[in-house]
Amino acid sequence: NSDLDTAWTVRWIRRSAEVLAAERAALNTLDRDIGDGDHGENMDRGFQAVLPKLDGLADDATPSTVLKLLATTLISTVGGAAGPLYGTAFLKAAGATAAVGTLDGMALVALLTAARDGIVLRGKAGAGDKTMIDAWSPAVDAAQAAQSAGGSAPAVLTAAADAAARGAQDTEPLVARKGRASYLGERAIGHRDPGAQSTALLLRAAVDATRV
């Protein structure tokens, strides 16, 4: 049985923190091109802040309670647009998985869908607005397709991560309609959206965390 448990959720966050620290400068550079240059710093701060809290988890922690801890930490420590957006995403993801102790493919689709819907609720971005939604939405669609085809939990996550990576790349030719990059008009063309890139990194970390 390849369902994912609380330990996977903790590994996902730890791996995310590791990757975001390594990619901090690269994410700042993307954000310097079309924003204010702090996206790597913001993400690194938020994920570093949750690490000590993971060491003190209660024995009855579930994937949902761990996601909720991440959400509240991101909301309280990350300034800027990304804090409340990712915070809402993980809060909704926690809500969507509250009833279960382990996550199968269907639960992961529910988790990813709720996260994406939370970001849309909060930020009102649509497809093609050159935001993190352009990574999340293809990820949700690919996860759904993989789950419908009978894919295991890791297969669902791999499909999501692959689609998010393509989605992040596909933000490069776009003009931004939300966030700071929208002030640039056509000058945003040719630059990858930093939030779409961090989403791709987070979903790849979720796959990495399935390999113990």
Ligand code: ADP
């Ligand atoms: P700030 O722009 O406040 O400095 P960050 O640099 O941390 O915040 O995050 C910027 C990222 O947030 C963008 O690259 C984009 O992906 C995302 N973003 C900004 N506004 C929105 C929105 N309304 N909906 C979805 N994502 C958004």
Ligand code: MG
């Ligand atoms: Mg910024």
Ligand code: MG
């Ligand atoms: Mg900022």
